[in-house]
Structure formats: structure tokens, C-alpha cells
Amino acid sequence: MINHGGTEMGQGLHTKICQVVARELGLDLDSVRISATRTDKVPNTSPTAASSGADLNGMAARDAASKLRERLFEFAAGHFEGGLDREGMRLEHGMLIAGIGESERRIPWGELVQTAYLNRVSLSEKGFYATPLIHYNRAKGQGRPFYYYAFGAAVAEVSLDTLSGEYLVDRVDVLHDVGNSLNPAIDIGQVEGGFIQGMGWLTSEELKWNAKGVLVSDGPATYKTPTYGDLPKVFNVDLLEGHPNSMASLYRSKAVGEPPFMLGMCVWSALRDALASLADYRVSPHLDTPATPERVMLAANAIRNKAL
Amino acid sequence: MNASNSAEQRRDQAPQEVPRSTVTLVVNGTQHTLTLDNRTTLLDTLREHLALTGSKKGCEHGQCGACTVSVNGERINACLTLAVMHEGDEITTIEGLGTVDHLDPMQQAFVDNDAFQCGYCTTGQICSANAVLQEIAANIPSHVTADLTAPIEITDAEIRERMSGNLCRCGAYANILKAIPQVAKERA
Ligand code: FES
Ligand code: FES
Numbered sequence: 001m002i003n004h005g006g007t008e009m010g011q012g013l014h015t016k017i018c019q020v021v022a023r024e025l026g027l028d029l030d031s032v033r034i035s036a037t038r039t040d041k042v043p044n045t046s047p048t049a050a051s052s053g054a055d056l057n058g059m060a061a062r063d064a065a066s067k068l069r070e071r072l073f074e075f076a077a078g079h080f081e082g083g084l085d086r087e088g089m090r091l092e093h094g095m096l097i098a099g100i101g102e103s104e105r106r107i108p109w110g111e112l113v114q115t116a117y118l119n120r121v122s123l124s125e126k127g128f129y130a131t132p133l134i135h136y137n138r139a140k141g142q143g144r145p146f147y148y149y150a151f152g153a154a155v156a157e158v159s160l161d162t163l164s165g166e167y168l169v170d171r172v173d174v175l176h177d178v179g180n181s182l183n184p185a186i187d188i189g190q191v192e193g194g195f196i197q198g199m200g201w202l203t204s205e206e207l208k209w210n211a212k213g214v215l216v217s218d219g220p221a222t223y224k225t226p227t228y229g230d231l232p233k234v235f236n237v238d239l240l241e242g243h244p245n246s247m248a249s250l251y252r253s254k255a256v257g258e259p260p261f262m263l264g265m266c267v268w269s270a271l272r273d274a275l276a277s278l279a280d281y282r283v284s285p286h287l288d289t290p291a292t293p294e295r296v297m298l299a300a301n302a303i304r305n306k307a308l
Numbered sequence: 309m310n311a312s313n314s315a316e317q318r319r320d321q322a323p324q325e326v327p328r329s330t331v332t333l334v335v336n337g338t339q340h341t342l343t344l345d346n347r348t349t350l351l352d353t354l355r356e357h358l359a360l361t362g363s364k365k366g367c368e369h370g371q372c373g374a375c376t377v378s379v380n381g382e383r384i385n386a387c388l389t390l391a392v393m394h395e396g397d398e399i400t401t402i403e404g405l406g407t408v409d410h411l412d413p414m415q416q417a418f419v420d421n422d423a424f425q426c427g428y429c430t431t432g433q434i435c436s437a438n439a440v441l442q443e444i445a446a447n448i449p450s451h452v453t454a455d456l457t458a459p460i461e462i463t464d465a466e467i468r469e470r471m472s473g474n475l476c477r478c479g480a481y482a483n484i485l486k487a488i489p490q491v492a493k494e495r496a
Contacts, residue, residue, distance in 0.1 A: 010426025196479030
């Protein structure tokens with residue numbers, strides 16, 4: 001049972017934390033559980049923000065799990081009959097394994113923890129992680145605010161109707177860097193969702209205020225988040241493989257929540273490129289964001305009027 | 309000031325009686341008779357009076373689809389309809405589709421294809437997706453149906469058009485679009 005300081009909001013954080021602990025303790029994912037995030041268990045949590053949820057809480061969970069593992073190893077080495085070889089001791093497939101070849105001994109996880117409990121060994125542990133190396137001097141505007149960077153590339157193809165300003169995203173190809181992925185299915189979902197949100201931010205999600213300063217695009221009828229029709233007709237998302245994080249992050253993975261959001265810019269750039277084609281690519285079209293059909297139409301008109 | 313006038317004044321000051329009606333709904337096969345404030349939406353009735361919180365309230369004005377349920381076999385935004393309009397109607401919510409041990413094929417397909425993230429839109433998506441396949445099977449045309457005389461095919465364009473009333477803020481559309489044809493294929 002794990003309790004960590006991050007908020008699960010659909011990004012798969014709980015799953016990733018369970019994976020970390022299962023890996024550290026050599027258990028099946030099924031035998032690891034999460035209890036609800038509460039500040040009476042983990043006080044002073046950092047916000048689950050800035051895509052740091054897995055980086056911070058995963059490392060803290062790993063810290064706790066590895067301390068627990070070392071304690072169980074110490075106990076097992078001294079307790080079991082005949083003594084177990086402390087060196088090379090490992091937890092795998094729900095077993096404590098000591099020694100190799102002839103002298104190998106295996107103790108099932110259940111028996112191990114039950115025996116440890118009866119011998120008054122603490123079976124709970126707390127872990128902590130602070131991202132190393134980061135510092136920032138506000139006065140000088142210098143420092144290292146980030147431990148590492150995540151990279152991504154995206155290409156978009158659009159077609160647009162220059163009379164109405166309506167457009168379609170025909171194809172998008174994304175390659176994104178998550179270092180060693182903690183969970184490719186979750187990470188691809190995060191990249192896809194991040195991209196869609198980024199595309200919405202720059203195309204259809206328009207905040208409009210009236211003269212009195214009242215927000216008038218205040219619901220899904222007027223504030224348009226992407227829907228099925230906006231999903232690119234062809235949408236390929238791949239994770240960059242074979243590039244572990246060069247910094248010692250959680251199993252050399254990288255944060256994945258927000259970085260792919262920026263990739264949505266390729267749709268806006270493709271729209272500008274399509275507009276530029278109206279003047280044989282000799283102009284750099286002025287296209288404010290979000291590039292709603294209305295703005296695309298006005299931009300097309302501006303180019304055409306100039307050309308006349 | 310005469311007597312009738314003051315009686316009128318008294319009536320104006322009296323707390324207004326809220327009109328209430330009794331309605332019988334058949335929800336997931338179980339009959340419920342409720343006396344409700346006439347203004348109660350079907351969605352609030354399900355969530356607040358019957359403790360069926362699977363149907364979600366995203367926008368409460370018919371724009372997001374999170375509250376989609378089935379009424380007499382047709383999908384409806386439960387936030388846009390009043391419970392008292394549904395005397396005797398058969399209502400199916402996500403709770404009536406499947407259970408954790410016996411998932412409805414559409415629920416299973418969503419799990420298989422990782423077709424959700426936070427899950428808030430998911431129950432509405434699943435109820436809508438089932439209805440979309442029924443509507444296509446019943447040859448009900450949509451805005452993108454090219455040939456109104458031929459049987460409608462389950463294409464990506466048809467599914468996108470028919471699902472467009474169900475928003476997903478997490479942007480899980482790509483995987484939902486994999487889940488729905490999987491069910492169609494299983495049924496074929
Ligand atoms: S809550 Fe009913 S459509 Fe959004
Ligand atoms: S899964 Fe989060 S809104 Fe659709």
C-alpha cells in the first residue's frame with residue numbers, strides 16, 4: 001500500500017507510482033495498491049503541476065521502497081536458518097532470492113514480510129525527493145531552473161477554405177521525447193491529449209470579453225475546445241526510442257504532461273503557411289491566435305487585397 | 309386601504325409553493341416513483357435522487373455530452389430534459405450497461421483501447437457510442453451521409469460526426485475512435 005503526495009487527475013500518476021514500487025520490490029503490479037492522496041498522510045505536498053508529478057512522487061516512492069527493501073534484506077540475512085547470502089540478495093517475481101546456483105534460496109514475499117512482522121521489523125517507510133542541481137538567482141536572472149529538457153517535433157498538414165476561413169487538419173505526425181518511457185500507453189495518451197489541447201489553444205479556444213469586461217465565451221457553446229472533427233484525419237504519435245534521459249531522473253524517464261502541448265503550434269504554423277501560398281509564399285501572414293476561421297478569413301482577405 | 313387589498317398583499321408575501329409532481333421512471337430495469345420539483349432535470353434526478361452518479365454534469369446546457377443516457381432506446385442529454393416529462397419511460401444509464409465483472413462490449417473496448425484519461429466524459433461517450441452504432445444500424449442518416457438510399461456504413465467520418473456532441477477535454481479522441489469500430493466489428 002502506497003500513499004504519495006501527487007494528485008491523480010487522469011494522467012496515470014497512480015499507475016506509474018505503483019509500477020515504481022512493484023519494480024523496486026519485485027512484485028506484480030496487482031499486489032501494489034494506492035490509497036487516496038491526503039495531506040494527513042503526506043503533509044506539505046508539492047502541487048501536482050509543471051508535469052513533475054511522476055518525477056517527484058515516483059522518486060520519493062522509489063526512495064521509500066528501496067529503504068524498505070534494504071531493511072528486509074538485513075533482516076533476512078540474519079534471520080533465516082543457515083543464514084542467507086546478503087550479497088546479491090534480490091527481490092524478483094514476488095520472491096526474495098539469495099545466493100546463486102546450488103546454494104540459491106527463495107522465500108515468497110508473503111512469508112518474508114510475515115516473518116519480519118513477527119520479528120518486530122517495521123514494514124512501513126517514508127521517502128523523499130528534491131530535484132537536484134536546480135537553483136535560480138532572481139536578482140541576476142541566472143541559474144538552472146530545470147533539471148533537464150524534454151524535446152518534441154511535430155508536422156501538420158492543413159487545408160483551408162479561403163472564402164469562409166474554415167479549415168481542416170489533414171495530418172499530424174508527432175515524435176516526442178520522454179526519455180525511457182515509464183509506461184508507453186500512458187505517455188502516448190498524454191502526448192496526444194497535450195497536442196489536442198495545444199491545437200485548441202491556438203485555433204478555436206477564444207476568450208472574448210464584452211465592453212464591460214465580462215467574459216462572454218464562458219461555456220462550451222461559445223468557448224470551443226476541440227472535438228472529434230478537429231482531431232487530425234491522420235494522427236501519428238510516436239515516442240522517441242533509445243534516448244534515456246541524460247540526467248539521473250526516475251529510471252531515466254522524462255516528464256510528459258505539458259511539453260507536448262507546445263507541439264500544437266505546428267497547426268497554427270501550417271495555417272500561416274497555407275495563407276502565404278495565396279501570395280506565392282512572398283508574405284509572412286499576420287495571423288493572431290487563436291486562429292479561428294474568422295481570423296483566417298480576415299488574414300486571407302488582407303493578403304488578397306494587398307495582392308490586387 | 310380596503311380589506312381585499314391587504315389580503316392581496318398577504319398573498320404576495322406568503323412563501324410560494326413550489327409546484328411538484330409525481331413521476332414514475334424505469335431506470336435500468338427498476339421502477340422508481342418520485343415526487344419532484346417540476347424543474348428537476350433528468351440528470352439531477354438520476355444523480356441526486358437515485359444516487360446514480362455515473363452520468364456526469366459537465367456543462368448543464370447540452371454542449372458537452374457528459375450526461376448522455378438512453379431514454380426508450382434513444383440517446384439524450386439528461387441535463388436538457390425534465391424528469392417529469394418522462395412518465396413511464398425506460399432509462400438506461402452507464403450503471404445499467406455493465407458491471408465491473410461483466411463489462412458491456414463498449415466498456416470493454418474503451419478499456420482495451422485506453423480510450424480515456426480522467427474518465428469524466430467517458431460514461432457519456434460510452435452511452436453515445438452505443439447509440440451511434442444503433443442509429444447507423446437503423447439507417448438514420450447524419451450530416452456526412454453521402455448516399456441516403458444505400459445502407460449506411462460505419463466509417464470514421466460517420467463516427468466523428470455522430471460523436472461530435474461528446475467533448476473530451478483530455479483529448480482521448482484518437483483511442484475512442486479505435487474503440488467504437490472494434491465493437492462494430494465484434495457485432496458484425
Ligand atoms: S451536462 Fe449535459 S450536455 Fe453537458
Ligand atoms: S477522459 Fe477526461 S474528459 Fe475525456
